[in-house]
Amino acid sequence: MFETVEMALPDPILGLTEAFNADTNPGKVNLGVGVYKDANGKTPVLDCVKEAERRLIDSEQTKGYMPITGSPAFANDVQSMMFGVGHAAIESGRAATAHTPGGTGALRVVGDYLSRMCPDATLWMSNPTWANHGGIFQSAGVPTKPYSYFDVATNALDWDALRADLNKIPAGDVVLLHGCCHNPTGMDPTAQQWGTIADILAKRGLIPLLDFAYQGFAEGLEQDATGLRTVLGKVDEMFVCSSFSKNFGLYRERTGAATIVAKSADAAKAAMSHMKSCIRTNYSNPPAHGGEIVATILADDALTRQWHGELASMRDRINGMRQLFVDTLKAKGVSGDYSFITRQNGMFSFSGLTPEQVDTLRERHSIYIVRSGRINVAGMTEGNMDALCEAIAGVL
Numbered sequence: 441m442f443e444t445v446e447m448a449l450p451d452p453i454l455g456l457t458e459a460f461n462a463d464t465n466p467g468k469v470n471l472g473v474g475v476y477k478d479a480n481g482k483t484p485v486l487d488c489v490k491e492a493e494r495r496l497i498d499s500e501q502t503k504g505y506m507p508i509t510g511s512p513a514f515a516n517d518v519q520s521m522m523f524g525v526g527h528a529a530i531e532s533g534r535a536a537t538a539h540t541p542g543g544t545g546a547l548r549v550v551g552d553y554l555s556r557m558c559p560d561a562t563l564w565m566s567n568p569t570w571a572n573h574g575g576i577f578q579s580a581g582v583p584t585k586p587y588s589y590f591d592v593a594t595n596a597l598d599w600d601a602l603r604a605d606l607n608k609i610p611a612g613d614v615v616l617l618h619g620c621c622h623n624p625t626g627m628d629p630t631a632q633q634w635g636t637i638a639d640i641l642a643k644r645g646l647i648p649l650l651d652f653a654y655q656g657f658a659e660g661l662e663q664d665a666t667g668l669r670t671v672l673g674k675v676d677e678m679f680v681c682s683s684f685s686k687n688f689g690l691y692r693e694r695t696g697a698a699t700i701v702a703k704s705a706d707a708a709k710a711a712m713s714h715m716k717s718c719i720r721t722n723y724s725n726p727p728a729h730g731g732e733i734v735a736t737i738l739a740d741d742a743l744t745r746q747w748h749g750e751l752a753s754m755r756d757r758i759n760g761m762r763q764l765f766v767d768t769l770k771a772k773g774v775s776g777d778y779s780f781i782t783r784q785n786g787m788f789s790f791s792g793l794t795p796e797q798v799d800t801l802r803e804r805h806s807i808y809i810v811r812s813g814r815i816n817v818a819g820m821t822e823g824n825m826d827a828l829c830e831a832i833a834g835v836l
């Protein structure tokens with residue numbers, strides 16, 4: 441069975457980490473995978489998470505299975521973070537949430553739901569989008585198509601083309617939008633543009649699917665929910681896929697959620713009953729630990745305040761690195777205006793480096809960047825900035 445099998449292509453993002461781990465150069469730098477690193481280049485466990493884990497170890501009574509949709513306390517926290525505490529969609533029961541293994545698990549669950557319940561729907565993805573989006577929905581059997589999003593010439597949203605494309609999508613199709621910190625470009629619509637996007641979705645009867653993986657990494661927890669809440673205010677039905685990998689630093693705990701917003705509480709319940717069946721035939725029920733950490737933190741005012749502080753320091757460090765990156769490129773003699781990098785949100789910078797330049801950086805300097813030119817700014821430190829910018833100046 442296996443003798444004739446050839447190697448699959450490595451994953452464009454996690455495959456880079458495998459290559460990075462195998463690299464023996466002590467000066468290697470991983471700017472590939474979207475993982476936060478502190479000023480020492482380490483991915484820390486947040487102090488609030490450590491404290492929540494201590495409490496959980498002391499209080500845990502069972503390792504029995506979780507419900508298929510995870511714990512109701514976690515689901516309630518997810519909805520309050522996304523929509524705002526006490527939002528009408530929560531109070532009316534129109535929203536139903538399942539705890540999933542990470543944001544990737546949430547996207548796959550929604551993909552399975554679409555393939556089972558809406559087999560004629562196409563999923564429209566921004567061009568470009570996260571390198572795993574296409575694979576997730578294709579694996580679930582959901583056809584995908586691109587819509588215009590980014591203009592490489594101006595390093596900005598291609599607003600006219602984006603609107604024109606959305607205005608051509610047939611009713612009943614699903615539009616995948618990044619709630620904030622667009623991955624890979626870091627370019628988000630303005631609040632006003634979100635309003636226009638929401639109007640088009642509502643007018644054309646399109647179903648939004650918000651991928652919400654970076655809440656708190658652009659401007660703040662509330663500000664980053666502007667787009668999602670604007671869309672929610674204009675449409676009757678939507679999906680949201682959340683991830684807590686980044687904002688709680690829970691990467692390996694696989695902590696995410698899939699949320700359905702329906703027109704009525706009964707419709708939400710019925711739709712979630714089918715989503716539960718998709719989950720049961722996939723991973724049965726979610727891993728408990730990450731969701732319990734989130735629920736423990738959010739149930740305690742002091743831990744919540746501590747989390748807000750730790751989240752703000754991650755955000756501030758990344759923004760500081762953006763500015764230092766732009767300044768150091770200039771100091772190393774790179775011509776051209778790179779100030780657009782400071783206008784990008786979240787972990788990533790869409791640098792404009794070509795795949796060939798990215799390959800050279802890896803071969804000559806052990807600097808690992810996704811071949812699209814996406815750089816994880818959160819992997820930059822004051823210690824690696826000089827060497828990094830010198831190498832980039834060299835390939836440019």
Ligand code: LMR
Pocket residue numbers: 453454472473474475570572623
């Ligand atoms: C990324 O885009 O690098 C992150 O979302 C991690 C991943 O799973 O790809």
